[in-house]
Amino acid sequence: MPQPEKELTPDGSPQEWFGAELRYWRKRNDGLRAAQLGPMVQVSPDVISKIEKGRYRCRRDLAERLDAVLETGGVLTRAWGMVFGDADKKRSDADSGRRQPADGAIQVRAGRMLGGETSAPLLGSVPPVDRRAFLATTSLAALTPIDLARLVAPAAPPELPKRIRPTDLDQLRHVADALHRWDNAQGGGGMVGDFASRSMQWAVRLLSVDCPAHLRTELLGGIARLGIVVGATHFDAYAHDAARVAFKIASECAEEASDWWLRAKTYSFLSRQATWLGDPDEGLTYAEKGLVRSDRLTPTIQAMMHSARARAFGKMHDVQGTLAAVGAADDAFARSNPIEDPSWMRYYDEAQHHGDTAHALFDLSIHADQDPGRAAQRFRKAIAGHSDEYARSRGISNTKLASLVMAKGDPMQAITVGHQALDDVGRLTSRRAADDLRELRSFAGRHRGLEQATALRRRITATLQA
Structure with missing residues (x-):
């Protein structure tokens, strides 16, 4: 029976981050194993494993072969420029001013906030003291x-x-x-x-x-x-x-x-992105990471993180997990005090909170046969609360509400809401909003005998093609 793969630490160093990216793309290819991938790119499986763990310096030509086999669109080759491109020169310059340990071990930060400094033999890695300049000159390639x-x-x-x-x-x-x-x-x-x-x-x-x-x-x-x-x-x-x-x-x-607040915000978006891309388990992991030492977060930021958890649970169709996360988000938001929040959290007001949690409840209504009224009520509060400054959020909430009502309620009411959504979404350059429109068009297709539903579908198609 295959042994479980070692958990990676992508935040440890740029080289470890590159290894985590390789594993991400490998596993996206139908769970391809390192033992299978190695021969496909003319290296041993052990090389693949060591690259993923950050213990082996990937060559550029290997990165190019990995991109071709894994069909990444060139991600690893571009990332190679960020992680390895100028590393030899930088290390040589740095070495001229200091002596390296004989065994090649270097100090790698596990994170200033959550971990200490550990010594690890990461061949070809960039010492933390150089990491800022390293990112500055090479991350543009990615x-x-x-x-x-x-x-x-x-x-x-x-x-x-x-x-x-x-x-x-x-x-x-x-x-x-x-x-x-x-x-x-x-x-x-x-x-x-x-x-x-x-x-x-x-x-x-x-x-x-x-x-x-x-x-x-x-x-x-x-x-x-x-x-x-x-x-x-x-x-x-x-x-x-x-x-x-x-x-x-x-x-x-x-x-x-x-900065614990910005750290949490970053993990909130990583969570949303992973959930959106069909990996809610990874999305939940990111959300949980963002809640580490939640006592250092404002209630508003806690509510944002619990909303991310709820969206991940919703995509899993986990009823109890979703409802519990929504409840935790509501409890935190009830303690919210805008004076305590950083200025960049001002967007997370009542409208944003209801919209975020409504998305989680939407998935339960569509896929787990739960009461659609809870999600619909929250979407309506979000729509009413969003100004033109947040036209995308208002348009997406309108679109999701129309889909929900089209699937679970009165199609005529859904058609009215759908046209309201198009008034906002039609002016946007948002791929997410466009995908939500496609979902609404699919739900409207269930009412082919309804002339108004056909007209809505045609308007959606015209909007998407514009």
Whole structure:
């Protein structure tokens, strides 16, 4: 009987993160085993295992073969540039100023907030002291390449300074806030997504700029905040690989800044992304990680994390788990005090809370034959509470409500709600919103004898093709 695979620690070092990415793509291929994958890419199964555990330096040509066999779309080759591309040169430069241990062991952080420093023989890994500069010069390879000269964006990120100043931190916050507004109002596609990529490139480069010690924590927090916003934008546009890289950078910066709030927010999005991509078990794991030391989180942030748990349980069709998580989210939100929250949590108001928990209850109504009224009531509160500033959230809630009523209630009422949803969603560049429209069209297809349902389906098709 096969032994269970060793749990990986992707946050330990860039090399371990690369190994975790390899395992993720291997297991996506019908649970392909390392023993099967090795011969397919002309290496031994042991090499695959060691790369996944962060104990072996993957070659670029091997990364290219892995991409071809696993059909990743070039993810591992791009990530190779981030993890290994300039590592030899950087290590050589660093070695010139210090002596390395004879056995090749290096200090690898297990995370400033949750773990101590441990010594591990990670061949070819980058010492933690170099990791910030390493990310600054190489992580751009993992983002979607773009021709900056041809971009037309709502605004351009500022040029790099020679030394970090308080005004640079203000600009960093301004870019994150602006991108957050555009994403929520318009969706993550088109120019908004292009600007997100440029902004992330700029922010990562800031890590290599000389920074006074008293500004370092604020700089890391600002980059973590922007990474979350950029990741969310790419997630909405289904640029999932770029989103994952942005979230990983955000997580790394939040950890180093010892910012528990930003750390939780990052895990909240990683949870939502995993659940959306059909892996609610991984989504639940991320949500649980975000709730570590929940006593250090504000009640609003706790409610956000419990909502992520609820959405994962909902996708599992786990009735008791979902209801318990929704209850925990409600209890935390009832203790919410906006004065205690960071400014970037202001979006998580009553409308957002009801919308997030309604999504979890929607899955129970559709797939576990639970009362649709609970989800419908929450969707209605979300729709009523969202302003034009959050047109995407309002449109998605309207679409899900229409699908719920179309499947479980009065189709004529669902048609009215569906047209209201299209008024919002039709103006967005959101792949998530588009998929929800396809789901509504499918539910409307159950009422082919109803002329109004046919008209709604046609309008949805026209909107999707526009």
